[in-house]
Amino acid sequence: MAAIIELTGISKAFPGVRALDHVDFGVEPGETHALMGENGAGKSTLIKVMTGALQADGGTIRLAGKEIRPESPGAARAAGIGAVYQEVNLIPTMSVTKNLTLGRLPRKFGLIDWGAARAIARAKLARLGVDIDVERPVGSYSVAIQQLIAIARALEDDARVLVLDEPTASLDANETERLFEIVRDLKARGLGIVFISHFIDQVYRIADRITVLRNGRRVGVGTTEEIPSLKLVSLMIGRDLEHIEHQRPLMDTVASSKPILTAKGVGRRRLLEPFDLELHPGEVVGLAGLLGSGRTETAKLVFGAIRHDSGEIRIDGHHIASPTPKHSLNAGVTFCPEDRKSEGIVAELSVRENIILALQSRRGWLRLLPRREQDRLTSEMIAALNIATPDADKPVGQLSGGNQQKVLLARSLVSNPRLLILDEPTRGIDVGAHAEIVTLIRELAAKGLALLVASSELDELLAVSHRIAVLRDRRMVGEISGAEATREHIIQTIAAS
């Protein structure tokens, strides 16, 4: 059957990152097509290209056989491509009518015809089988109804494609079922539906076909029968690192020494089930799991960026009563967060100032690190980590993603940590920097540091970790080490439900 929308060879690059690399994607009429991938795989970019929010660097988009170049979301919607994003794009304080007709208000004698506007709003909702008071503000309805209003807004009368980006993220089971009924109904009317979700079971309930993206490339496409869940998970996270030798870290020298970190029953209600974790000097423990499984939360609980409400954390046997980033730093624990921009770098400050920040806060405000010492540490780190910057006084915000990540690593390393927690240390950075960071992790472990590495890339974890703790649905479901630590075994542990 001819595709209703066909994207061919779509490429898109951002400074420092190749977000999409010749991706093909097509949806047939009356089909629900799931678009899958971990964070940073390129799902959002692809959707944005399709809906005109971004313009591709290369490739073509055909809608019902005709090539289109949507310049804006409005243009895409007019052409028949509607989209509903994860965060509902409605104005909560305005009425349903206004939200549904904004920008296209019917006029009579130059004045707004509110009667006609209400009629349009009711008709749009009726197509989805929704009957609500259109005069009430959107914010007074539940998230589920708001979701439906957003869909009604996205669907023009002649819509042919509907994109749903994580539509079920904040819905309960009943609400999700109702949404799925509407999706099936739209499908029956011949619309092509693009469905994005990180709930794997929902994908198999609603989707006909699946396309899997990883690091900006399409790594798999097929019907739900052709791609069972085990294969899907493996496609999503099983990255082959050809450039890194698959040398497994040696296990013997480790476990005998006294642990640096002992976490017993550490957890936080509604965030993460209590878990136990031990880390020894020279040991790398990986945290594996899908998006939303609790990798980041585990890392943050251990560092004290999030307070735990059960269990206890011991560093070197000393009980840390109230873990905060400051206490952890003083105990020799450092953390490189996943979200570089919002939690990592201070963009306006220079490379030097960013690198010494943690060390300086450990020393306190009165004992300023002498400038000579600052310069020495900075140039040492720039050389050791191969940070590409013209000089140490360049604002960090102007460096590429990979170099910003290295600056964060440098910030941790200059404060002389004994336990280093890395959350997605290679997210969004180019292949060369990726290999350098993997090598660095191994070198640091060899020097006796303990490392806790959370990553969505399984092969990266396998390449660096002595042990891998597996998380599923905010619970640590297993710890795998030695000969058992294979890709297949970990994927089975993640996919088992």
Added chain:
Amino acid sequence: MNTQTPSPKPEQPATRLPSSGGAPAGRWLALIRHRLVWPLMALALVLIVDALISPGFFNVRIVQGRLFGNVIDIFYRAMPTAMVALGMAVVIGTKGIDLSVGSIIAICGAIIAWRMHQGDSHFVILLMALAAGLACGLWNGFLVSVLEIQPIIATLILMVSGRGIGLMVNLLYGGTNPSFTSPLLQGLSVGSLGLIPTRLIVGAVIFFLLWLLVRRTAFGLFLESVGGNAKSARLAGVNARFVLLSAYLISGFLAATAGVILTADTHTSDPVSVASNIELDAILAVVIGGGSLAGGRIFLDGTIIGVLVIQALTTSILTSGLPPEYNLVVKAVVVLIVLLLQSSNMRAAVVSVLVRRKA
């Protein structure tokens, strides 16, 4: 174990403007990109216009054993605003703002007049005024750092109530005659040490101490990291709450010093009109000096130049013989021009024109 060091990566070519003119052009470009160039140029511009319209503008003479002249006068009158603006630069560096500085000055003035009336020691009164400023700063800092109220709203509370508090303090002694004389306070404000007016010395000492705190301890780095990205700073172990609180304490304290100078100068407590709109001049000075309301950077030197630009402008309008009715509008127009010159878009346009001409 693999001990191979990361292979060297080719240096990325930094994006530079085509400086085809060779070394002199490169130096010229570097010069006009220096952050202090625009504020200094604005100051120079105002002074050159002054020199053209009123000959003898730069004359400095000695009258009754102290320096007199327009230039001295600009510094002299700029001092209270300069003190307030330095505190404002610190607060703006943390992505905050302090609208209450004028009200803090009013409260300090009222407290000085009240305690004078009660016959306290003048030195104790000075300490009380400064303590009142710190207390006001503590209040602002508490609202911003502990209750996490947006700075503009948090400081608006004291801005609105402060002048009223001053009036109520006046009522404590009937409020009939708030004027006073004090050799100590007036010495600090309108006196002179040798040839130099005392308040210039007080201002210089404050600037130097603040510069020490911001640039010779790590406090400045913490302030700027909290202003640039509070979340990152916290994860790097910076006590963001304490840093924010301190910024408002500093602003409150410096407003109090300005309050002492202004109150001693007028010999009276006038909570309604003392230092009106001083917060706006202070914010403007910080911005002219290169600071951004988005936070993350503190420029003490630029801020002082900004204050001087504003005061030079005011003084020159007065000496030019222009009717005083024009004062505010002319000031606004000149400030607009200065800010246009500072905008990076405008700057890029200017640089590209220069480069094209060189090529």
